[in-house]
Amino acid sequence: MAKIAATLVERLLAISQALAGHIDPGEAFGATAAEIGTIIPHDHMDVAILLHDGQQHVCYEAGFHTSWSTLAQTPLPIDVSPVRSVLRGEAPYLLTADALEDPRFHFDGAIDEPIYSAGLRSRIIVPLKARGDIVGALNISRHTPDCYTARDVEVAQHCADFIAPYIYALIQSEQARRAMLAENEARNRKELLRVGAARLTEGMERERRRIAMDLHDQTLADLSRIVRQVSALHHQGVARAAQLADLEREIVNCLTELRHIVDDMRPGVLELFGLRDAIEAHLNRSVSRATPPIAVHMRDQSDGTADMLPERIRTALYRIAQEAINNAVRHAAPGRIDVSLLTAGSTLNVTVTDDGFGYRATEADEGGGIGHMHTRAALIGANLRVEPGKERGTRVSVEIALEGGAAPISLEANVLEQA
The missing domain is CATH 3.30.450.40 (GAF domain)
Structure with a gap:
């Protein structure tokens, strides 16, 4: 023993x-x-x-x-x-x-x-x-x-x-x-979102001012010109066919500009036809006047899963894709822009790729478009990556869980509704 x-x-x-x-x-x-x-x-x-x-x-x-x-x-x-x-x-x-x-x-x-x-x-x-x-x-x-x-x-x-x-x-x-x-992590994330939301709100306020200027400088000017033309025709007492045709073109152009402004403020195609068609419509509209021309390609392998997400999430994904497309068209001088929607397992991935000048890392710290994209992604619990393309250009990718994704901070509802 x-x-x-x-x-x-x-x-x-x-x-x-x-x-x-x-x-x-x-x-x-x-x-x-x-x-x-x-x-x-x-x-x-x-x-x-x-x-x-x-x-x-x-x-x-x-x-x-x-x-x-x-x-x-x-x-x-x-x-x-x-x-x-x-x-x-x-x-x-x-x-x-x-x-x-x-x-x-x-x-x-x-x-x-x-x-x-x-x-x-x-x-x-x-x-x-x-x-x-x-x-x-x-x-x-x-x-x-x-x-x-x-x-x-x-x-x-x-x-x-x-x-x-x-x-x-x-x-x-x-x-x-x-x-x-x-x-x-929760404290840091909340602080980052607070700062990001503040920057996003400032950006939206700048956008509102830009829209107001567009309405004043373009649309109101066009309408004023149309009023003068109608007034002249009224005093002449008769209108020739060519004059009426010019007047019709002016009105159509004015309506087109107004429609673009309204679409930018609230993406109606997104509500009516879904995320894929909304992104494609914005893509085609963005490159329609580009010189030299920009080739575009839209690939959808999501089986419509994006449209099962809540509206606020679909809107945020659309805004991120919209910003990525706008950045490429305005600043990168690309020859081609590719957009893809892909469902892999329980996640949805939206990717915008261009072959333009490329991405500079310092842009992410400027609180501009890239900063807004990061904020929008964080507010819906998505992962955003902005990185160089395989050979040249920029690749913007946002990934979100279709179910059980990260819970957004409570401030996201008000911010995304304004956005």
């Missing part, structure tokens, strides 16, 4: 050495599992650790991994744990000859699938305690039935008592680190 006790102490010291230097809870547990295996042979071992006032738990596995490993990233309530009786302190331990048949591990809602798929038959479950409280459970399993005895339970409990404070402290530290990173 003394020899067995000395061997156990020796192995516990080896476990202590295995723990030393590890700051990742998964790696630390993996190191201890190898040492525990020298005194309790096993095919699988895991620890369930309580979080959030004991209402949820995470799991770390050693050796081969099962679906329980997802609990390390996504905690679940202990009510669904097959070892909940030990986690709650209702049972001092669990020892079973065949967990596949033991009803204590199987109940409505239990996450017991790995017991069957991994063939975890002989099992020992003992509590992990820190400062006198149960903080989790150590779970040791073998594929062969009826392998463990009460003596193995006792040794397992010694091992659990030895590793519990260290593993628990590492996991608490890891959870605190993740919470801090998530909080910082």
Whole structure:
């Protein structure tokens, strides 16, 4: 007996050495599992650790991994744990000859699938305690039935008592680190969106002033000229066919300019015919007066999935594509512009590529068109990339999840409605 006790102490010291230097809870547990295996042979071992006032738990596995490993990233309530009786302190331990048949591990809602798929038959479950409280459970399993005895339970409990404070402290530290990173990321993202939304609002105000100037300098001037022509015809008392034809052309041009202004303010084609047709209409209109001519190509492999997205998201995607096309036509002198809509799995990708002068990285920091595109993408939880083309030119790509995408910050609704 003394020899067995000395061997156990020796192995516990080896476990202590295995723990030393590890700051990742998964790696630390993996190191201890190898040492525990020298005194309790096993095919699988895991620890369930309580979080959030004991209402949820995470799991770390050693050796081969099962679906329980997802609990390390996504905690679940202990009510669904097959070892909940030990986690709650209702049972001092669990020892079973065949967990596949033991009803204590199987109940409505239990996450017991790995017991069957991994063939975890002989099992020992003992509590992990820190400062006198149960903080989790150590779970040791073998594929062969009826392998463990009460003596193995006792040794397992010694091992659990030895590793519990260290593993628990590492996991608490890891959870605190993740919470801090998530909080910082949310705070930074909100601040970036606040600044971006402010710039976007300023840009929209500049656009409103530009539209007002266009109406004043172009449309109102055209209408004034038409009024003068009508007045002259009225005083002449008769109008020749050529004069009426000139007047008709003036009115048609005026209506065309007004229609372009209205379309820019609110994309009617988008509402009536969908994202693909709206982008193609803007693409064709943008290059219609280009000198030298610009070739265009529109490819749609989205199967209409874009039009299943909420209106605010479709509008934002249209505005991003519109800005990318406008930038290419106005500043890059391209010979060709390609636009593609592509659905890949659960994501939609809208890409605008040109073969013009190319993209300068400094433009992204100027708060102009590229900055607005980044803001619009961030407000709908999309990923935007502006990068050089394969040979020359610029490639603008925006990708968004069709379902379960990132949740936009609450300020996005007002900003996108104005946009």
